[in-house]
Amino acid sequence: MAAVPGVRALLSFHQPGVLLHSFCLTRALLTSICYHRRLCSTTTKSNEPQVNPENKSLLENLNLMGVDVKMARQRQPGVLRKVITNEQGLARFLQGKGASRKVIAGIISRYPRAITRSIDHLEQRWEMWRNIFQTDAEIVSILDRSPESFFRSSDNGNLEKNIAFLTSLGLLTKDLHRLLTTAPRTFSNSTELNKQMVEFLEDICLELGGNNPEQFAKTVISRNLYILIRSTKRVKKNIDNLKASLKLSDSELLALLQGPGAEILDLSNEYLKNNFNTLQKKMASLGCHEADIKNLIISYPMVLYIGPDTLSTKLDCLLKGGITMKQILEKPKVLDYSTQNIMGRIEELQKVGYDFQKNGINILDSSRKRFAAKIVKLVAMPDD
DNA sequence: CATACCGGGGTCTGCCATATTC
DNA sequence: GAATATGGCAGACCCCGGTATG
Numbered sequence: 001m002a003a004v005p006g007v008r009a010l011l012s013f014h015q016p017g018v019l020l021h022s023f024c025l026t027r028a029l030l031t032s033i034c035y036h037r038r039l040c041s042t043t044t045k046s047n048e049p050q051v052n053p054e055n056k057s058l059l060e061n062l063n064l065m066g067v068d069v070k071m072a073r074q075r076q077p078g079v080l081r082k083v084i085t086n087e088q089g090l091a092r093f094l095q096g097k098g099a100s101r102k103v104i105a106g107i108i109s110r111y112p113r114a115i116t117r118s119i120d121h122l123e124q125r126w127e128m129w130r131n132i133f134q135t136d137a138e139i140v141s142i143l144d145r146s147p148e149s150f151f152r153s154s155d156n157g158n159l160e161k162n163i164a165f166l167t168s169l170g171l172l173t174k175d176l177h178r179l180l181t182t183a184p185r186t187f188s189n190s191t192e193l194n195k196q197m198v199e200f201l202e203d204i205c206l207e208l209g210g211n212n213p214e215q216f217a218k219t220v221i222s223r224n225l226y227i228l229i230r231s232t233k234r235v236k237k238n239i240d241n242l243k244a245s246l247k248l249s250d251s252e253l254l255a256l257l258q259g260p261g262a263e264i265l266d267l268s269n270e271y272l273k274n275n276f277n278t279l280q281k282k283m284a285s286l287g288c289h290e291a292d293i294k295n296l297i298i299s300y301p302m303v304l305y306i307g308p309d310t311l312s313t314k315l316d317c318l319l320k321g322g323i324t325m326k327q328i329l330e331k332p333k334v335l336d337y338s339t340q341n342i343m344g345r346i347e348e349l350q351k352v353g354y355d356f357q358k359n360g361i362n363i364l365d366s367s368r369k370r371f372a373a374k375i376v377k378l379v380a381m382p383d384d
Numbered sequence: 385c386a387t388a389c390c391g392g393g394g395t396c397t398g399c400c401a402t403a404t405t406c
Numbered sequence: 407g408a409a410t411a412t413g414g415c416a417g418a419c420c421c422c423g424g425t426a427t428g
Contacts, residue, residue, distance in 0.1 A: 052408085075399085078409045110398080113410075146397055153411065182395060190412070226396075231414055260391095268416055275418090307418055333390095338420060362388065367422045374386095 052081040061087055066105035072112040079112040087115040093122050094143075097136040103144045111147035117154065124156050128163065132176050142184055149184035161191040169198065170218050182225040189228065200232040204239065208254040216258050223262035230266045237269045245276055246294050261301040278308040282315065286325050300332035314339045321346035327361050334364045345371060352378045 054073075058080060062069050065087065073080055087108065094104045108114055117125075129139050129150070143150050153159070166176060166186075179186055186194065201220055202213035210216050221227055227235065242261070243253050257265070264272060276297075283293050296303060306314070317339050318328060323346075328334065334342065345364055349356075352375065354363070363374060 076409085082409090116410090148398070155411080178393085185397085188412085193413075223392095229396095229414090234414085267418075271416080271418070302419075305419065310419085336420060341420080360388095366387090370387095370423080377386095 054080045055083060055085070058082070058085055058087070062108065065091060065108065066101060068105070068109035071109045075110065076112040079116060082116065085115045086118060089119050090115050090117065090122065093119060093126075094140070097126070097140055099140045099143070103140065107143055107147040107151075111151050114147060114151040117151065121154065121156065125150070125159065128156065128159050129180070131163070132173065132180050138181075142181065146184055149188060152185075153188040158191055159187055162187050162189065162194060165191050165194060169214070169221070171222065175222050179221075179225050179228075183229050186225075186228040194228055197228055197230075197232055197235070200235070201227075204236075204257070205254065208250040208257075210254050210258075216254075219258045220262045220265070223258075223260075224266055226266040227262075234269060235265050238265050238267065238272055241269070241273055241276070246297060248298075252298070256298055256301065260299075264301050264304050267305065272304055275304045275306070275308060275311075279303060279311065282312060283325075286315075286319075288325060288329070292329055296329055296332055300335065303332060303335055306335065310339065311335075314342065317343050317346070321350070321356070323356050323361055327356065331361055331365060334361055337364065348375055349378075354378065 059069060062072065069080075079085070090108070091104050094107070095101075099107075126136075126139065130136070133139050139150075163176070166179070171179070198217045198221075201217040205213040205216035239253070239257065242248065242256070246252075248256065267275075279297075280293055283296075303311070314335060315328070318334065319325070321342075323334075337345075342364060349363070363371065366374070
């Protein structure tokens with residue numbers, strides 16, 4: 001089917017003609033001279049070309065396709081020196097899936113090795129992705145977003161094993177869909193690597209006295225879709241740090257990890273530690289006790305996800321609006337909303353004379369729709 | 385009926401370093 | 407020994423609504 005035009009394109013664009021050949025020699029010579037000039041102080045070796053020349057017809061081809069060749073060269077220089085490539089086939093293939101010229105050019109610019117994949121390979125891989133996605137368009141949008149996720153591995157067998165493995169964990173198609181959408185790299189990991197993370201999570205569960213490690217791993221993964229593209233080293237360090245800095249018991253930690261705590265496990269170690277320290281300082285300066293900090297983090301670990309600056313301005317914004325730290329500690333979910341959103345709401349509420357002390361702050365933790373509806377009512381009946 | 389509680393959902397790559405393969 | 411394959415890293419929230427409850 002599509003393989004035929006692919007092959008034709010391949011042939012028509014890479015005929016090793018005489019002109020091309022002589023160019024290659026010149027190019028090779030120049031490259032070799034440059035190479036030696038740069039390294040002459042340390043090298044006194046042969047005059048054979050050390051680096052193959054770039055494939056001129058390939059470069060022309062890519063230029064015609066609108067590929068950013070400079071970018072491609074910077075990322076994967078070796079690809080541009082290959083004699084046989086499949087850029088035309090790839091382009092046709094992707095076009096057939098609904099990708100625009102611009103998207104295709106962007107894909108090749110950012111991940112040049114894509115043009116080394118055969119049509120058969122592409123079709124097979126696409127089919128496997130299509131088992132999880134409803135439409136080609138969804139896949140195209142992910143390739144546009146992150147070409148590397150799709151093209152980095154040439155091992156379709158491994159992809160198949162990954163899908164089988166993830167399914168065997170009890171993840172449903174719906175979960176796989178979310179996983180592949182959010183963290184497509186997971187599927188290009190070696191199955192071994194994914195297994196390591198799952199086993200690591202299961203071990204953690206057992207160490208902490210849990211009795212359903214499989215369920216634990218599954219829960220953590222579906223709560224934090226990035227887990228599988230992080231190193232076990234990183235996740236382990238975060239868990240250790242949380243345990244130590246919060247002085248958690250095993251069962252407390254277990255509950256935290258399979259609960260809302262899963263969401264912060266993939267953060268970089270330094271970032272998480274740093275956020276913890278700033279939060280601690282900030283809260284201490286606001287008169288909170290150590291227990292308050294622990295409670296806050298256990299009930300709302302996402303507070304550690306928020307960067308120091310954001311968190312600081314957000315808290316200040318709430319306090320300035322007449323809300324107390326005690327209220328925030330009781331309803332930490334208000335911190336979920338953007339500072340801008342909170343600020344706007346506080347302003348609107350002040351206009352209608354809303355009393356946070358009397359009515360609480362739950363109103364800040366509601367959807368736009370609900371908030372707007374509430375405001376309408378408050379305007380109509382400002383007293384109650 | 386309004387609100388409080390609670391859980392779910394979207395989204396997140398592009399680069400560098402090292403290992404492996406050809 | 408090059409090109410490829412794979413692992414790892416830093417980066418850094420916000421929003422919605424079903425449903426129990428009172």
